Amino acid sequence: MYETIPLDHTRNSEVKGVFIMNSNKQETKEKDTTSSSLVEKIQQLGQANVPQAPDSNIHVLSIIGQVEGHIQLPPQNKTTKYEHLIPQIIAVEQNPKIEGLVVVLNTVGGDVEAGLALAEMIASLSKPTVSIVLGGGHSIGVPIAVATDYSFIAPSATMTIHPVRLTGLVIGVPQTFEYIDKMQERVIHFVTSHSNIKEEKFKELMFEKGNLTRDIGTNVVGQDAVQYGLINEVGGISGAMAKLNEFIDQTKTSEELIQ
Numbered sequence: 001m002y003e004t005i006p007l008d009h010t011r012n013s014e015v016k017g018v019f020i021m022n023s024n025k026q027e028t029k030e031k032d033t034t035s036s037s038l039v040e041k042i043q044q045l046g047q048a049n050v051p052q053a054p055d056s057n058i059h060v061l062s063i064i065g066q067v068e069g070h071i072q073l074p075p076q077n078k079t080t081k082y083e084h085l086i087p088q089i090i091a092v093e094q095n096p097k098i099e100g101l102v103v104v105l106n107t108v109g110g111d112v113e114a115g116l117a118l119a120e121m122i123a124s125l126s127k128p129t130v131s132i133v134l135g136g137g138h139s140i141g142v143p144i145a146v147a148t149d150y151s152f153i154a155p156s157a158t159m160t161i162h163p164v165r166l167t168g169l170v171i172g173v174p175q176t177f178e179y180i181d182k183m184q185e186r187v188i189h190f191v192t193s194h195s196n197i198k199e200e201k202f203k204e205l206m207f208e209k210g211n212l213t214r215d216i217g218t219n220v221v222g223q224d225a226v227q228y229g230l231i232n233e234v235g236g237i238s239g240a241m242a243k244l245n246e247f248i249d250q251t252k253t254s255e256e257l258i259q
Contacts, residue, residue, distance in 0.1 A: 057099040058244060059092050061085065067118070067140055069111020080107065082114040089121045099251070100244045103131040103148055109139025112164055112183055116140070116190065119147040123194060128247030132240040133157045133231070143187060145231065146195040150243050152235040155222040159230065161205045162217025196229030 063085070065078030073079050092098050103122060109115070122129055122144065129148035137145045137153070138160035145151055145159070153159070164184040188206075192199045205218040205228070225231040233239065 055097065057097060057248070058241070059088070059098045059101050060104060061088060061092075061101060061122075062104045063107050063118070063141065063144060065106075066108050067110030067115050067144075069114030071111070079110075082111070082118055085118055086121065089118070089125070092127065093125055098127065099248045100128045100130070101125060101148075102240055102244055103129065103144065105131060105133045105137040105141050105145055106135035107137060107139075107141040107144075109141050109160070112140050112187065114140075115144055116186060119143040119190060119194075122147040128244055128251060130240050130244040130247070132235070132237065133159060133225075136160070140187070142230070143190045143194070146191055149247060150233070151195075151231045152233050152240045152243070153222055153225050153231045154236060155234055157222055159220045159225055160217060161202070161220060162215065163206055191230075195231070198229070201228060202230075 063080050065080055066073060068077075068079040068081045089101075092101050101122070122131075130150050130152065131145050131148040132152040132154070133141070133145050134154050134157055136158050138158070139162065142159055142161060145153075164180055164187060188199060188202060191197065192202055205220065207216055208218045209216050211218045220228065220230065222234055226234055233243075
């Protein structure tokens, strides 16, 4: 004889409730993990989870803070390490999917040789390049800004032009000052050969007295940089991207005509 066993609805509801609670905990845990990883990206890398084009044909090279060269700067300094940028520039040249490079600068300057190395590499790329100075493109940032095929500067951005300096112990012998003078000539030659500014005018701005507090040199703002021939045009991100796309289209047209 079979007995009818009553269903324990209370127990079933408790089990169901536990299952729902566990599911909610799992969802909450996943949300917390996602949000924490997003926060870590923002804190460590300065990156937010912004959707990007899957096959972008333009590479962005940002030069922010101080250009760090042969000497490691203190951890509190905002730096751009040149050894991190060199592989990127080489990858831009080698990667067939990358058709153009935009260089974004907001730098106070830094190591002269490291800055010139980056400028020479950017200038020697076979692909179209455009730079834009936002905030500041000071000191060794000037050669980097003019190294591209076309340069932009924001209306409020500034560029400081001053003589080459050495930090730390300087040996007071003629050879030391000759070395500094030769290094300075390298900077002057590069800037004048990659922009429309005359050498006499550039040197005049470099050795100007009374423009900078407790120093010699000139602080050039937006439109003035264009008037001097240092930068090609006043503009922003949209103008820089439009110009780069124009160069890319011209390159494609030239290649099609050759073929």
